[in-house]
Amino acid sequence: MLKNFKSVEKTIFGRGGFSQLGDVVDEKRRENDGFAVFLVDSYFENKELDKQIPSKENDIVLFVNIQDHEPTTGQVDTIRDQILQQGLPSSITGIGGGSVIDICKATSLMVTNEGSSTLYQGLNLIKKPGVWSIGVPTIAGTGAEVSMTAVLTGPGKKLGLKCEWTVLNQVILDPDLITDVPTNQWFYTGMDCYIHCIESENGIFNNEYSTAFGNQSLALCREVFLGENAGQNDENDEKLMVASLMGGLSLTYSEVGVCHALSYGLSYVFEYRHGFANCIAFNQLEDFYPEGVKEFKEMVKRFNIDLPQNLSANWSEEDVSKMAEISIRLEHMWHHAFGENWKERIDLKMIKNLFRRM
Amino acid sequence: MLKNFKSVEKTIFGRGGFSQLGDVVDEKRRENDGFAVFLVDSYFENKELDKQIPSKENDIVLFVNIQDHEPTTGQVDTIRDQILQQGLPSSITGIGGGSVIDICKATSLMVTNEGSSTLYQGLNLIKKPGVWSIGVPTIAGTGAEVSMTAVLTGPGKKLGLKCEWTVLNQVILDPDLITDVPTNQWFYTGMDCYIHCIESENGIFNNEYSTAFGNQSLALCREVFLGENAGQNDENDEKLMVASLMGGLSLTYSEVGVCHALSYGLSYVFEYRHGFANCIAFNQLEDFYPEGVKEFKEMVKRFNIDLPQNLSANWSEEDVSKMAEISIRLEHMWHHAFGENWKERIDLKMIKNLFRRM
Numbered sequence: 001m002l003k004n005f006k007s008v009e010k011t012i013f014g015r016g017g018f019s020q021l022g023d024v025v026d027e028k029r030r031e032n033d034g035f036a037v038f039l040v041d042s043y044f045e046n047k048e049l050d051k052q053i054p055s056k057e058n059d060i061v062l063f064v065n066i067q068d069h070e071p072t073t074g075q076v077d078t079i080r081d082q083i084l085q086q087g088l089p090s091s092i093t094g095i096g097g098g099s100v101i102d103i104c105k106a107t108s109l110m111v112t113n114e115g116s117s118t119l120y121q122g123l124n125l126i127k128k129p130g131v132w133s134i135g136v137p138t139i140a141g142t143g144a145e146v147s148m149t150a151v152l153t154g155p156g157k158k159l160g161l162k163c164e165w166t167v168l169n170q171v172i173l174d175p176d177l178i179t180d181v182p183t184n185q186w187f188y189t190g191m192d193c194y195i196h197c198i199e200s201e202n203g204i205f206n207n208e209y210s211t212a213f214g215n216q217s218l219a220l221c222r223e224v225f226l227g228e229n230a231g232q233n234d235e236n237d238e239k240l241m242v243a244s245l246m247g248g249l250s251l252t253y254s255e256v257g258v259c260h261a262l263s264y265g266l267s268y269v270f271e272y273r274h275g276f277a278n279c280i281a282f283n284q285l286e287d288f289y290p291e292g293v294k295e296f297k298e299m300v301k302r303f304n305i306d307l308p309q310n311l312s313a314n315w316s317e318e319d320v321s322k323m324a325e326i327s328i329r330l331e332h333m334w335h336h337a338f339g340e341n342w343k344e345r346i347d348l349k350m351i352k353n354l355f356r357r358m
Numbered sequence: 359m360l361k362n363f364k365s366v367e368k369t370i371f372g373r374g375g376f377s378q379l380g381d382v383v384d385e386k387r388r389e390n391d392g393f394a395v396f397l398v399d400s401y402f403e404n405k406e407l408d409k410q411i412p413s414k415e416n417d418i419v420l421f422v423n424i425q426d427h428e429p430t431t432g433q434v435d436t437i438r439d440q441i442l443q444q445g446l447p448s449s450i451t452g453i454g455g456g457s458v459i460d461i462c463k464a465t466s467l468m469v470t471n472e473g474s475s476t477l478y479q480g481l482n483l484i485k486k487p488g489v490w491s492i493g494v495p496t497i498a499g500t501g502a503e504v505s506m507t508a509v510l511t512g513p514g515k516k517l518g519l520k521c522e523w524t525v526l527n528q529v530i531l532d533p534d535l536i537t538d539v540p541t542n543q544w545f546y547t548g549m550d551c552y553i554h555c556i557e558s559e560n561g562i563f564n565n566e567y568s569t570a571f572g573n574q575s576l577a578l579c580r581e582v583f584l585g586e587n588a589g590q591n592d593e594n595d596e597k598l599m600v601a602s603l604m605g606g607l608s609l610t611y612s613e614v615g616v617c618h619a620l621s622y623g624l625s626y627v628f629e630y631r632h633g634f635a636n637c638i639a640f641n642q643l644e645d646f647y648p649e650g651v652k653e654f655k656e657m658v659k660r661f662n663i664d665l666p667q668n669l670s671a672n673w674s675e676e677d678v679s680k681m682a683e684i685s686i687r688l689e690h691m692w693h694h695a696f697g698e699n700w701k702e703r704i705d706l707k708m709i710k711n712l713f714r715r716m
Contacts (some may be wrong), residue, residue: 002372004382010522013567013611024362164368173567208596209371209531212604216574238566246570253371332421339388 005253006164008135008146008171013241017174023278024170025091028132028175033087039064039079039104041096049138049177053095060086066099069271073117073154076103080110080117093134097098097189098142098274101135105150105166106278107135117152121159129165138177139277140240141189143248144195145171151274158264171302173245175237186232187225187305188275190240191296193247194221195278198292199257200250202338210254217246225299258288262332262354265323277309282358287339301315312356326353363611364522366504366529368689371599371693372610375532376494382528383449386490391445397422397437399454399496407496409710411453418444425455426659427629430477431512434457434461438468438475446470451492455547456500456632459493463508463524475510479517487523496535499547499633501554501606503529509632516626516684531603533595544590545583545663546599549654551605552579554634556629556650557615558608561694569611575604583657613694616646620712622688623681637665642715646695670714682709 012020012157025036035058042063044050055061060083064075083089088111094104108130110117120126135145144150149160160166163281181189197214200206220243223229224236267276283300286293300307312320328334328348338345370378383394393416400421402408413419418441422433441447446469451577452462466488466559468475478484493503502508506525507518539547555572558564578601581587582594595701608690641658658665670678686692686706696703 002370002375002378004378005369005371007367007369009365011363011365012360013363014565020360021363097491155676170362184450207372208593208600210598212574212578212597215577216570221569235566242566244572289488322407 003253004164006148006167010170011173012171014174015174015176017172018052018177019136021093021136021172024134024172024324025054025093028090031090032091032131035059035086037062037083037089037092037107039092039094039096039100039107041100043067044095048068049095058086060089064096064100066096066103070153070158070267070274071099071103071106071151073121073152073305076110076117077107077153078343079103079107083107083111089131091132091134093136095136095138097137097139098144098192101137101142101168102150102152103105103142104135105144105168106152106161109150109161109165117161118154120161121152121154121157122162124163126161126163126165129269132170133168134170134172135168136172136174136177137241137244139181139185139189140178140237140244141191141193141247141249143193143244145173146245146248147252153268157329158268165299173241175234175241178237178241179232179234181232183232183303184305185275187299187303188273188279190221190225191279191282192275192289192300193217193240194225194299195259195282195292196251197221197257198246199337200247200254200291202292203255203257203287204339205254205336209255210250213246213253217243217250220246226295226302230302234342256333257286257337261327261330261333262323262351265327265355266358268326269319269323279305280311280358284354295312301328312358315355320352320355323355324348327351361611362522364506364525366526368528369531369658370529371531373532373534375530376410376697379451379492379494379530382492382530383451385411386448389448390489392448393417393444395420395441395450395465396453397450397454398463399424399458401425402496403454407453409455416683418442418447422454422458424454424461427512428625428632429457429461429464429509429515431479431510434464434475434510437461437465439457441465441469447489448646449490449492449495449708453494453496455495455497456502456550457494457698459500459502459529460508460510462493463491463526464519465500466512467508467519467523476512477521478519479510479512479515480520484519484521484523485616490528491526492528492530494530494532494535494704495599495602497539497543497547498536498595498602498674499549499551499605501551501602501609503531504603504606505610511626516622517689519702531599533592533599536595536599537590537592540584541590541661542663543633545657545661546631548579548583548639548659549637549640550633551575551598551602552583552616552639552654552657553617553650554609555579556603557617557695558612560647560650561613561615562697563612563694565611568608571611572608575601575608578604584653584660590659614691615695616691616706617643620709621689622683623685625678625711626684627681637663638669638716641665642712670716678710678713681713682706685709
């Protein structure tokens with residue numbers, strides 16, 4: 001049985017695209033109780049972007065704090081309850097990085113599905129489609145703008161609400177919005193895209209479809225992070241936005257692998273942000289992705305990225321065990337990376353040893 | 359104002375995907391009057407594929423003859439009238455090449471929009487969304503499986519029904535279906551994809567999004583038509599299906615150019631099939647696409663494709679004038695190729711001279 005992959009229905013790509021958000025939101029205002037919701041990375045509160053949010057009377061604009069940890073089920077449940085006090089919105093727009101977009105995707109589902117979002121962490125557990133969801137990335141690399149998952153950390157696990165209704169209905173990819181991203185964040189998030197492609201292509205669910213998207217995304221990443229004109233500039237901002245989308249599509253039709261499985265453990269226990277956690281993990285995975293890790297290290301060097309080493313010196317045995325337990329439960333990732341008999345290739349002890357290298 | 363590009367909602371990619379068509383059709387059977395319609399290239403009548411069509415009682419299976427000419431408005435109107443005698447279908451599936459898929463897309467719209475399809479040739483003239491449309495390509499290259507147009511020849515013009523509702527709702531890309539395509543057809547249709555990319559990238563509506571899709575599609579075309587392992591084989595069938603999709607996405611976010619403008623004239627006057635007409639035209643366009651035409655000629659040579667020369671020797675002055683008139687009206691294509699002031703770059707006389715080279 002092949003996947004029947006759901007796409008984002010509508011895409012605006014280009015500079016100035018953000019100015020069309022108002023039109024896009026207005027098109028849906030006859031649905032449900034009419035009002036629109038804007039979930040915005042709190043980083044933008046009182047900044048230029050804040051003033052351009054096309055909210056009208058009765059709309060809800062919520063600034064979401066995702067500086068300190070990855071999105072949680074509790075955070076989504078709270079936002080959902082707050083929105084429902086006013087009724088069912090006509091649309092929910094997420095303006096921010098992968099965290100805010102995942103919160104937007106999850107909230108869109110949770111306003112129509114009863115109970116806590118913890119009930120729906122997993123594949124195809126959601127019962128009903130959500131309200132119209134719109135994603136406006138302000139950083140490039142996560143692939144959240146096209147993926148069919150909204151990754152949440154809940155009590156006991158970090159796992160996505162994953163089903164076809166999770167996919168955004170509309171995205172606006174405006175390269176103007178990502179020009180001011182601080183270098184480290186730009187790099188860590190860009191590497192999320194790079195790692196998606198490496199993992200997507202190196203595993204059993206890989207196919208010509210995911211390879212084609214992965215290869216083009218990798219070509220763009222190489223231009224952005226290693227090319228003659230590498231670095232943050234207008235041309236590369238556009239390229240990285242397209243790379244992110246293509247990397248997201250590559251993994252959606254394939255799967256992520258070892259790095260993401262470990263990274264989820266790191267984020268669960270230490271609340272490391274996803275892109276950073278990926279970089280910490282990927283840096284130690286030359287046994288599994290030799291070419292990819294080699295190139296990754298060149299990119300780290302090129303931009304003098306401060307990638308912490310020997311973090312594990314300060315981790316307790318309990319921390320390491322907890323991370324390994326979170327990690328080994330992500331069976332679909334290990335299955336992709338090592339095949340059906342993945343348990344013959346990797347076990348809890350080996351995973352702990354990988355964490356101890358970090 | 360940037361385009362808000364509509365995507366195919368759901369995609370199945372992979373060998374054996376055709377066996378999931380029944381499930382996909384069944385999911386919609388509660389809509390409208392329940393029955394499903396299958397429009398099938400008449401080439402497949404009484405062939406193996408014919409027996410695998412998952413039709414049920416009350417469904418309509420129509421074999422569509424597209425051997426002799428490009429899809430016409432009359433053909434679509436007739437099919438529409440025949441379907442409506444039984445009611446409004448829950449879905450319409452097109453199984454065939456670009457012609458059948460365009461007929462499927464157009465028929466899906468015409469069962470809900472009144473009057474002749476000639477009324478709707480152009481941009482955003484359609485009033486209402488159509489019924490659920492499913493495309494199953496049996497040849498790769500046209501991009502019809504992802505494009506937002508259904509090209510029809512009507513009295514006086516060859517022009518698409520072009521709007522966001524034209525885009526298919528579901529595609530099934532099964533490389534098993536394209537293994538037996540005769541070499542010439544495989545080549546002409548594959549070149550449609552190649553030419554989409556060359557035209558998309560060489561014009562003013564080009565951007566990083568269309569370039570990324572175009573570049574990856576071109577890379578795949580080069581493997582399929584010029585690589586070490588070039589030719590019709592399992593791996594290349596998969597690659598060409600992905601190339602076709604990406605080429606279609608590239609042009610959708612950009613535009614086609616000189617070759618398509620001329621090719622529409624050829625098809626209108628002589629009923630040449632689209633892929634063939636493209637090849638006849640592109641072969642003479644080294645002034646506009648020097649690198650692309652050079653590479654195209656290498657591919658023609660590699661596969662000993664019989665590409666007729668000096669056709670124009672048998673064309674009347676009236677034929678040439680008619681083609682040039684059809685061609686020059688495709689203003690969006692000339693605009694893309696030469697910029698806003700395209701009328702300073704090309705005129706009817708020059709277009710006639712291009713036809714006389716063929």
